[in-house]
Amino acid sequence: MYVRKSVITLLCCFIGQCFAQKPPASDLFVQVNQKDARYLALSDGSTFIPIGANICFPRLISKETDVLAYYDHYFRQLAANGGNFTRIWLSVPLFEVENKEAGKYDVQQAERIDKVLALAKKYTIRVKFCLEHFRKITNSPAPFPSSVPFDRPVYAADIATMEDFFLTEKGKKRYLDRVDFFAKRYGNNPTVFGWELWNEVNAVNVKDKEMLLKWTQEMLVEVKKRLPRQLVMQTLGSFDSEAATELYRHYSQLPQNQLAQAHRYLDTGAALAICQAPMDELGSDAVRTLKRFSPDKPVILSEVGGVEPHHAGPLKLYEKDSLGILLHDLLFAPFFSGAAAPGQSWHWDYYLEKNSLWWHFGRFSEAVSRFDPVVEKAESFVDTLSNQLKLYGLRGTKTTLLWLRDGAVNWKTELAEGQPARVISGQQLTASLKNARKVSFYDPWENRWTQGTISPEGKINLPDFSRSLIVKLEK
Structure with a gap:
């Protein structure tokens, strides 16, 4: 047609100058841009646009040689197409250092993390580490074979409930002692982009969700004390309802939360109609909403993709999307709506790798090359x-x-x-x-x-x- x-x-009256995002030097840390707090920079002041996807954990493998080969493959594909960023969960069995006894840390597991970070450095990829993700102390195993467990039975001997974990000094000490272990090992490593307190903290199984906000306020301060050279942030579950809108308002406006992040999915079972809209509108709306909440903070659509109704698995239409139509939109729409980064896809294996879609990152990188939004004082x-x-x-x-x-x-x-x-x-x-x-x-x-x-x-x-x-x- x-x-x-x-x-x-x-x-409108506009127009202008060129910039190319240079490959980040390995000794430079990522920080909030001091010239324009809506964007990020390296510690030499140059603008940094994090381009990448969630590659949070390998599925269905456990041997260290396989894990390292997995990340080498994914990082190589990403870097070859202009990517410079990913996200990894430290609390999955493959990387969990507190895996046998509370308060005891497995150095062999830490050495595995060291090796993955070395691969990331090799490919000039910055890594955002997510510190925790569990939702119950016990009785929440992996919901399906390629997933990860959502409990922490190692704490069950002296912490009975999630309320105990978030409210008591003992629970807080458990969390911060583990942060101390990571801080001593990685606090001066510029390959580490930053630290996420908890994946989708509002999904934790507690009756009083207000305690999670108070805990977040306290832990953002405490973790930043321990990791002053790296970014510290929090995340919430999918931005798919009016209730989620208010949660996002409160969390994104926390002064100590250095990034305003959103998770949003194409989900025909979601309460918000925008979650059934075209992917570009879905992503743009999330970014523009967070920008209204936090106009002077970097906004990133940090998890985005498609799911079956009510998050019942990856979107079946992925199988038909061999061209990466959804990926294209979720990359471009957030950045062109004023985000500090393109959208960061969740389904790295079921969608990106399966359909060989890494080339889309290269197309985004090329499209924005020689355009520095900070120098340009860009307005979306x-x-x-x-x-x-x-x-x-x-x-x-x-x-x-x-x-x-x-x-x-x-x-x-x-x-x-x-x-x-x-x-x-x-x-x-x-x-x-x-x-x-x-x-x-x-x-x-x-x-x-x-x-x-x-x-x-x-x-x-x-x-x-x-x-x-x-x-x-x-x-």
Whole structure:
């Protein structure tokens, strides 16, 4: 299908300068950008955009040689496509150091973590460590073969309930003693991006959820004392209901929580309608909501993907998404909505690896290369144009990047209904571009840059494209 020529009016004055995110030096730490707290930087002040996916734990393997081969493969694929970031859970059996007796730490397990970090350094990938994830003390084993257990029976001898763990000094000491072990080993390691207190802490099995907020407030301070050179943050479960909205408001606004993070999934069983929307809208909404809550803090969509209703396993439509339509949208939409990073996919094995989709990270990296959102003092904006085209933009002082997304095609039309994407043809931007000098286009599906022209009347003819197109405007 072809869409005939129409005129799109862009009511903004913008355009400009180039920047390339350099490979991060191994001795530089990641921190909140001191020039613009909405973004991240390395300790030399250069802007750092974390590009990567959750690779939290290997499934169905346990031998150390297999684990290291697994991470070498995944890190190599990610790095070859411009990736520089991942997330790993330290509380899974493969990495858990407190695995036999409470308060006793297994050095052999720690040496395994050392080896994974060495691989990450080899590929210049920063690692966000998640410290804990269990939800009960006992009786919460792995729910399915490739999952991990959600209990910590090693604590059962002297901690009876989760309430005891979060409320008593003994429970808090258990947590912080384990943090001390990691801090001594990794606190001066710049490969470590930062530390997440707990995966989806609101999912912990306690009646009084308010205690989890109070505990988080206290532990953010205590963990930062122990790990002052690295970022410290907290996470919540999927942002899929009105109740979750209020939780996200409270947690993202905690001053000690250095990142405002969100988990959100395409889930047709979710209470919020946005969770059944096209992936770009789903991701953009989460980012823009957190930006309203915390306008002066880096926002990251740190878990995103698709699930069967009510999180009953990975989305079955993944099998049909051999082109990575969902991945493309979850990468581009968050960053172009003002996030400090592209979205970070959850299903690293069921989706990314199975469908050989690592190339999408390279397309994102190329699209944003030579654009520094901090230097540009970028401001995000979202608009709907004619012929169902959606516009996500980062307006800079000298350069503006636009991501155009065809709103007529999405996961429902392409994956559920099997309709091919249409070709957008003959579209035109009419823009008031003050001192506009240059326009170029990047097709992320073809990996191709082309040059355009701006007429004396400020009109820009777009090349033909399907699904999406990057428009770069410069002074």
